[in-house]
Amino acid sequence: MQKKVFQLLVDNTSGVLSRIAGLFSRRGYNIESITAGVTADPRFTRITIVTSGDDVILEQIEKQVAKLIDVRDIKELTATSSVYRELVLIKLRTTPEQRQAVIAIADVFRANIVDVAPDSLIIELTGNLSKVDAFISLLDGHEILELARTGITGLSRGSDDVAYFED
Numbered sequence: 001m002q003k004k005v006f007q008l009l010v011d012n013t014s015g016v017l018s019r020i021a022g023l024f025s026r027r028g029y030n031i032e033s034i035t036a037g038v039t040a041d042p043r044f045t046r047i048t049i050v051t052s053g054d055d056v057i058l059e060q061i062e063k064q065v066a067k068l069i070d071v072r073d074i075k076e077l078t079a080t081s082s083v084y085r086e087l088v089l090i091k092l093r094t095t096p097e098q099r100q101a102v103i104a105i106a107d108v109f110r111a112n113i114v115d116v117a118p119d120s121l122i123i124e125l126t127g128n129l130s131k132v133d134a135f136i137s138l139l140d141g142h143e144i145l146e147l148a149r150t151g152i153t154g155l156s157r158g159s160d161d162v163a164y165f166e167d
Contacts, residue, residue, distance in 0.1 A: 005084065006076055007076075008065065009045075021034070023064055085128065088124075091121070102123075
């Protein structure tokens, strides 16, 4: 089993995300993460899907998704030719004595403290998957009350494979 990151450029219409997720569901494919958002051109939405499978399954996923009517472009984002990022919000239980140690760890990772309460902190971190995982593992001695991850989003490097569509 291997993971692949696919980036889709789709028409910004209602139900498009449901149709893509439905294809994965009907075929028994797994979505490990999915992110979607409107592009600079409001006619289109960019969707990043992380999925896994063997070579045959991953090839089938790419072909089946490309056949969907709303899909304008699909490409694989590889680690060497793309930039991936993920956002994580972590709410930690902290005592006043623990707070400085947590802030020091957050500073090393260039994370932001976005909320402080008498008994907790919320930390925001953006980075690649290994950075996010390393940060979470360093918080092992602290009680994580809540954690929310966005999943991977990414863009390919350079301007060679940018998709342009006429009006």
